[in-house]
Amino acid sequence: xxxxxxxxxxxxxxxxxxxxxxxxxxxxxxxxxxxxxxxxxxxxxxxxxxxxxxxxxxxxxxxxxxxxxxxxxxxxxxxxxxxxxxxxxxxxxxxxxxxxxxxxxxxxxxxxxxxxxxxxxxxxxxxxxxxxxxxxxxxxxxxxxxxxxxxxxxxxxxxxxxxxxxxxxxxxxxxxxxxxxxxxxxxxxxxxxxxxxxxxxxxxxxxxxxxxxxxxxxxxxxxxxxxxxxxxxxx
Amino acid sequence: xxxxxxxxxxxxxxxxxxxxxxxxxxxxxxxxxxxxxxxxxxxxxxxxxxxxxxxxxxxxxxxxxxxxxxxxxxxxxxxxxxxxxxxxxxxxxxxxxxxxxxxxxxxxxxxxxxxxxxxxxxxxxxxxxxxxxxxxxxxxxxxx
Numbered sequence: 457x458x459x460x461x462x463x464x465x466x467x468x469x470x471x472x473x474x475x476x477x478x479x480x481x482x483x484x485x486x487x488x489x490x491x492x493x494x495x496x497x498x499x500x501x502x503x504x505x506x507x508x509x510x511x512x513x514x515x516x517x518x519x520x521x522x523x524x525x526x527x528x529x530x531x532x533x534x535x536x537x538x539x540x541x542x543x544x545x546x547x548x549x550x551x552x553x554x555x556x557x558x559x560x561x562x563x564x565x566x567x568x569x570x571x572x573x574x575x576x577x578x579x580x581x582x583x584x585x586x587x588x589x590x591x592x593x594x595x596x597x598x599x600x601x602x603x604x605x606x607x608x609x610x611x612x613x614x615x616x617x618x619x620x621x622x623x624x625x626x627x628x629x630x631x632x633x634x635x636x637x638x639x640x641x642x643x644x645x646x647x648x649x650x651x652x653x654x655x656x657x658x659x660x661x662x663x664x665x666x667x668x669x670x671x672x673x674x675x676x677x678x679x680x681x682x683x684x685x686x687x688x689x690x691x
Numbered sequence: 692x693x694x695x696x697x698x699x700x701x702x703x704x705x706x707x708x709x710x711x712x713x714x715x716x717x718x719x720x721x722x723x724x725x726x727x728x729x730x731x732x733x734x735x736x737x738x739x740x741x742x743x744x745x746x747x748x749x750x751x752x753x754x755x756x757x758x759x760x761x762x763x764x765x766x767x768x769x770x771x772x773x774x775x776x777x778x779x780x781x782x783x784x785x786x787x788x789x790x791x792x793x794x795x796x797x798x799x800x801x802x803x804x805x806x807x808x809x810x811x812x813x814x815x816x817x818x819x820x821x822x823x824x825x826x827x828x829x830x831x832x833x834x835x
Contacts, residue, residue: 563799565801567800568803652767653822668798682765683798
């Protein structure tokens with residue numbers, strides 16, 4: 457198995473993605489950095505990612521020929537791993553993992569010097585969140601009252617990521633996207649896409665082969681969305 | 692797009708006075724059919740998007756001897772690695788080949804874009820957080 461063939465495990469690091477960057481030259485493909493807690497975990501664009509003990513905080517070093525669907529397969533692998541442990545989460549484009557409408561996981565993918573650093577965070581057994589996150593973030597434990605064994609979920613996640621990565625390299629994109637459609641909470645839903653310069657609202661129709669979200673605006677025009685943050689429109 | 696769809700477009704073109712038809716399907720795949728003078732049709736199918744590359748597109752020599760650094764993907768342009776961090780480069784800065792000049796984000800994938808050339812940044816053609824297209828010029832560099 458490629459993913460996890462080499463494991464760097466620490467009690468605590470500032471950020472697994474930052475540590476992975478120091479290993480780019482030396483670590484083999486599939487190397488995983490895993491920590492019990494991050495003191496400076498990051499989300500998109502330097503946003504803080506709350507990562508105390510009880511969650512899965514990891515980064516994977518990959519060198520795919522085409523990295524464009526890495527975020528998509530990471531979301532599928534997290535969903536599979538939780539599903540196999542008795543919890544059925546959903547995906548919000550492109551790769552937020554949600555349960556009961558709250559975010560319980562996500563990924564941050566960075567491409568540096570032809571190497572992909574795939575950071576994955578899963579709020580597994582976290583008991584409480586800071587006030588400012590309470591409304592949007594949650595954990596598997598808080599939503600299901602189940603305490604999942606962290607090592608078991610981590611092992612399943614590595615195995616499933618390995619399987620998805622093999623499928624990607626075999627160009628089984630149709631199968632992967634079928635699975636993404638199965639897990640996503642967005643198909644047929646009204647959404648608002650927040651972009652830096654504007655907002656776009658409409659109904660989600662599908663995902664394209666290159667991972668773009670296909671959205672129909674209220675005037676009937678069909679748009680391909682590749683960047684931005686997607687929110688379900690409040691009813 | 693299926694073969695019979697292409698056949699239908701060819702038939703429409705044959706019986707009309709226009710010389711070229713371009714159709715984009717649901718998934719963004721494009722087909723352009725051009726009527727040729729020798730009564731044959733040239734069919735060109737374009738891929739929906741280009742594969743993601745880590746490096747900036749091959750730079751091109753333009754007028755004034757300036758070289759463009761282009762975006763290898765469709766996405767959002769960011770000048771710095773985080774909102775409170777200083778920009779990677781500014782006008783007047785000298786860059787080396789392989790030096791990161793900006794980030795273009797697509798689908799939460801942060802692509803560090805590198806310069807292919809050594810030179811001085813003389814123009815910045817996009818603003819922070821602007822959407823950028825495939826192959827769009829981002830910076831102009833005066834080679835040193």
